[in-house]
Amino acid sequence: MSTSASPAEPSASPPEPSTSGNSSQKEGAGEEARDDRNFECNICLDTAKNAVVSMCGHLFCWPCLHQWLETASARQVCPVCKAAISREKVVPLYGRGSSDQQDPRENSAPRPSGQRTEPDGSLFNGFGLGDNSFHLSFGIGAFPFGFFTSTFNLGETRPSPAAMGTPQHLEEQFLSKIFLWLAIIFIAWLLLA
Amino acid sequence: MAGLSPSERRLQKELMSLMKEPPPGVVVDVDLAEQNILQWIIQMEGVSGTLYEGEQFQLQFKFSRKYPFDSPEVTFIGANIPVHPHVYSNGHICLSILTDDWSPALSVQSVCLSIVSMLSSCKEKKRPPDNAFYVKTCNKNPKKTKWWYHDDSV
Numbered sequence: 501m502s503t504s505a506s507p508a509e510p511s512a513s514p515p516e517p518s519t520s521g522n523s524s525q526k527e528g529a530g531e532e533a534r535d536d537r538n539f540e541c542n543i544c545l546d547t548a549k550n551a552v553v554s555m556c557g558h559l560f561c562w563p564c565l566h567q568w569l570e571t572a573s574a575r576q577v578c579p580v581c582k583a584a585i586s587r588e589k590v591v592p593l594y595g596r597g598s599s600d601q602q603d604p605r606e607n608s609a610p611r612p613s614g615q616r617t618e619p620d621g622s623l624f625n626g627f628g629l630g631d632n633s634f635h636l637s638f639g640i641g642a643f644p645f646g647f648f649t650s651t652f653n654l655g656e657t658r659p660s661p662a663a664m665g666t667p668q669h670l671e672e673q674f675l676s677k678i679f680l681w682l683a684i685i686f687i688a689w690l691l692l693a
Numbered sequence: 694m695a696g697l698s699p700s701e702r703r704l705q706k707e708l709m710s711l712m713k714e715p716p717p718g719v720v721v722d723v724d725l726a727e728q729n730i731l732q733w734i735i736q737m738e739g740v741s742g743t744l745y746e747g748e749q750f751q752l753q754f755k756f757s758r759k760y761p762f763d764s765p766e767v768t769f770i771g772a773n774i775p776v777h778p779h780v781y782s783n784g785h786i787c788l789s790i791l792t793d794d795w796s797p798a799l800s801v802q803s804v805c806l807s808i809v810s811m812l813s814s815c816k817e818k819k820r821p822p823d824n825a826f827y828v829k830t831c832n833k834n835p836k837k838t839k840w841w842y843h844d845d846s847v
């Protein structure tokens with residue numbers, strides 16, 4: 501290999517620049533345009549945005565491919581070569597220029613249904629409305645009932661209520677405070693969850 | 694090209710490339726397409742050395758707002774409808790890529806090339822066997838027809 505007159509070596513000087521300079525420049529420009537086309541989405545024909553590549557090697561914008569997968573949901577094939585294709589089997593491409601390395605499949609609402617919306621805002625929007633508030637107030641209302649019954653049961657196991665100031669009385673007060681705090685924490689958790 | 698819908702944007706790109714590098718024997722009416730980007734007329738020439746040598750045909754392409762996810766509606770129009778086993782006398786074409794096998798990676802150019810090769814490979818000029826019945830009963834839109842692509846060899 502090393503003995504041959506390396507025509508493939510990249511450092512080889514261009515042949516006779518004076519004679520073929522003009523034509524090679526033109527070729528270069530054409531090649532550049534063709535290079536750009538190599539990165540065009542096979543669906544919208546623009547330079548691929550949020551690019552993904554299929555296992556068969558075909559390049560698409562994720563929004564474009566996603567729309568096709570939605571359109572042809574019964575027959576998920578590569579638009580170019582008809583190879584089998586699916587959301588899970590495409591590879592996102594991250595060029596140097598792309599600032600965020602977010603998976604393009606994450607945006608443009610990839611899953612059609614059955615997905616929770618993102619937490620910010622949605623909780624408080626739904627808070628005072630319909631179903632949500634019903635379940636929520638039911639949960640809060642039911643808890644103190646359980647709380648009282650449990651303290652009642654606690655008392656029942658003892659033959660007589662403890663006298664004021666005795667260690668038993670203090671312990672009971674301590675326990676009920678713990679339960680109260682647990683109740684408060686539980687309610688706070690309900691509100692924040 | 695700002696402000697165009699995705700389908701218009703893509704059609705503009707296709708129009709540009711058809712103008713710049715038209716396939717042999719295919720000429721798009723650019724003025725008409727620029728007036729209404731969703732409806733094109735294409736002149737097609739019968740390839741020399743085939744049964745359609747010297748003939749001129751007109752193809753009409755209608756695009757929906759969902760193009761390229763939705764296939765274009767393609768029919769022969771005008772005085773000369775090619776006599777071919779897959780072309781009905783009302784201009785409807787029985788070609789699977791126009792319905793079932795459509796893909797958004799196909800284009801006006803690839804549809805034209807398919808039609809050119811469909812015509813070129815024809816061995817005998819004749820209408821489809823069910824032409825009379827089909828033309829009487831079919832929908833105006835060939836995409837509404839449930840085509841039965843059984844003899845793709847012709």
Ligand SMILES: [Zn+2]
Nearest residue numbers: 541544561564
């Ligand atoms: Zn795209």
Ligand SMILES: [Zn+2]
Nearest residue numbers: 556558578581
């Ligand atoms: Zn492919």
